[in-house]
Amino acid sequence: MEERPAQPAARTVAIRAGSTTYPFTLASGQLDRAVTWREAAGSARTLAVITSRPVAALFPRILQATGTAGPRQLVIEVPDGEAAKTLDVVSRCYQALARARFTRSDLVIALGGGTVTDLAGFVASTWKRGTRLLHAPTTLLALVDASVGGKTGINLADGKNLVGTFHQPERVLADATVLPSLPARELRSGLAEVIKCGFIADPAILNFLPDRVRGPAQQSERYRRLIEMSVRAKAQLLADDVADRGTRRYLNYGHTAGQALETASGFSLRHGEAVALGMVFAARICELITAADGTVTDTRDVLYQVGLPTRLDTAVSFDHVWALMQQDKKVSPGRPSFVLSPRRGTAILVPMPQRRTAQQAFDEVLRPV
Template sequence: MEEAVPPASATVVIRAGSATYPFTLASGQLGRIGTWREAVGTARTVAVITSRPVAALFPGALRAIAEAGARRVVLEVPDGEDAKTLQVAGRCYQALAQARFTRSDLVVALGGGTVTDLAGFVASTWKRGARLVHAPTTLLALVDAAVGGKTGINLPSGKNLAGTFYQPERVLADDTVLTSLPVRELRSGLAEVIKCGFIADPAILDRLPDPARAQARQTQRYLRLIELSVRAKAHLLADDVTDRGLRRHLNYGHTAGQAIETASGFTLRHGEAVALGMVYAARLCELLTGARGITADTQDALNRVGLPTRLQAAVSFEQMWDLMQQDKKVSPGRPSFVLSPRRGTATLACMPQREIARAAFDDVLRPERR
């Protein structure tokens, strides 16, 4: 049975330290000129950072931006993680310089998490800070990457090793973008939703959709999950913008997950890797605390939406372990590994000893021999 229909639009106010901005969820708003006139304000130039596939999927958004009263410049970047490099950021800077882009002008991130990460990084470093609006086009970006102000680009030695904290002026969330997503991409985004269920709001875990079923028939369920996930994230980052306290709970599944993602050569989607990272963290929690049932509960939630619970990519423990040591959140002797001992709660622990870390990997991640 479907849940009660929420309002046609919803706004979550994100408070991040001294910055406050709206996350506005409204169907069809990315194609409305009025939406963009309000967002553009007094900017004379709008630089839209997007990828070619996204630009092809959302021509209405690009038209509306062009008609919103400012000069529009489109900066096409590679699709996926290939966008998040120093070389691509450099090309964006060059294009902004040619457009005589000022701090009062506006950068718009139209795309998924890699685009919001890159665009946020470029905006934050252009003349020490230009205006920024996020228009996320994937579920993962809607519930995670576009909220909270983390930006980043990848280096050969690891993911997101160069980055800043920089808040957008607003996030324009449009649920109609979900209809453009393949099932695998919806599943990837649901990993971040499930994460919020384990660390903050267990009610999320009882509302999970079936990504293989037509999204249009589950619109209200997705809308509610987006809102609940964003509210959970907003609560955790409100007084911890720079990831020193409660906000670090949002890294659940990410320390191992991002290492797995990198070691796989990014053949795994971010959400798929985070799903594996959550299974790994669950088993570690059992080994460290003696608790039971955490791994099975995690695997059940992930299985319900079709996310992986065991490695298929050729990733060894040694690769994962080495990359975990390079994680930007890891400091010797400082709690940095997030555990969820039960639904709706999270705690910080120090990085496990190698022997325990290896045991957890062998128990739940190592591909089964055939």
């Protein structure tokens, strides 16, 4: 049965990052309306929509709305997925902006998943030393994570996200009605970041996860609330980090091993699947080095509930994963940098585990049976 009330009210979460605060506005159908874009455009004379062809094909009404909002529209189509996050694509975006005489008061709009928000954010942050940016995320992962916090990222042959900047959007326009077209695997990938927020910040999230059988069209109100809860949790950690309590680093929960597994799998694992496995790994590390008990079982139960993997099903060598973990860009010498969640809703930072402990955890909970 449809859970969504007839007209869910718009909800706004204020995202405070450094000296700026911007709104994350969650409202059904807002992206299809020209008035949304007219208001967002402000003094812009050109709206540059950066998007991929599949996303553009899925949402012609959004492009129509940005095209009729008033300012001139420039649509920059980029390759789909990780192929968008290259310096070559960045350069092609610059060329399109140059041809359009795009100024700093014009507006870059990222319409797509996390790859598009990462790319468009990087382009906006570097064009004329920083231009206006708005995120219109279309995947669950981008809604709950990539569109919030201002991180941008470009991949090099040597590794993922090796080039990047911090550049906050001036607003995020979030609309959960984009989700029903998302393939189930992409949806689950986004749920891993939602679950992460439950473990590190808001345990209520873990009692509110969607049913794995019904899709987002049948559970729209549940998804809307999960997006809001996750973004509120992330916003709180970002705001607390202003006081240099290091809480932003909690968001890396599951990512130290997760990103290494993603790369070591040759990207056959989706980002969220790798993060799910990274959380199982971190849970075992937690059991090995603290008195916590049952964290692996609890983590696996939650992941299983939404259909995320709880153990590797392909051969990935520990040596490769360990080597990649050493390169993790978030490792700052001398500072605790590995995130544990000893119980739901709580995170702590500890030093990177010793190789021996990491190997034991990998063998016990990740290695294919």
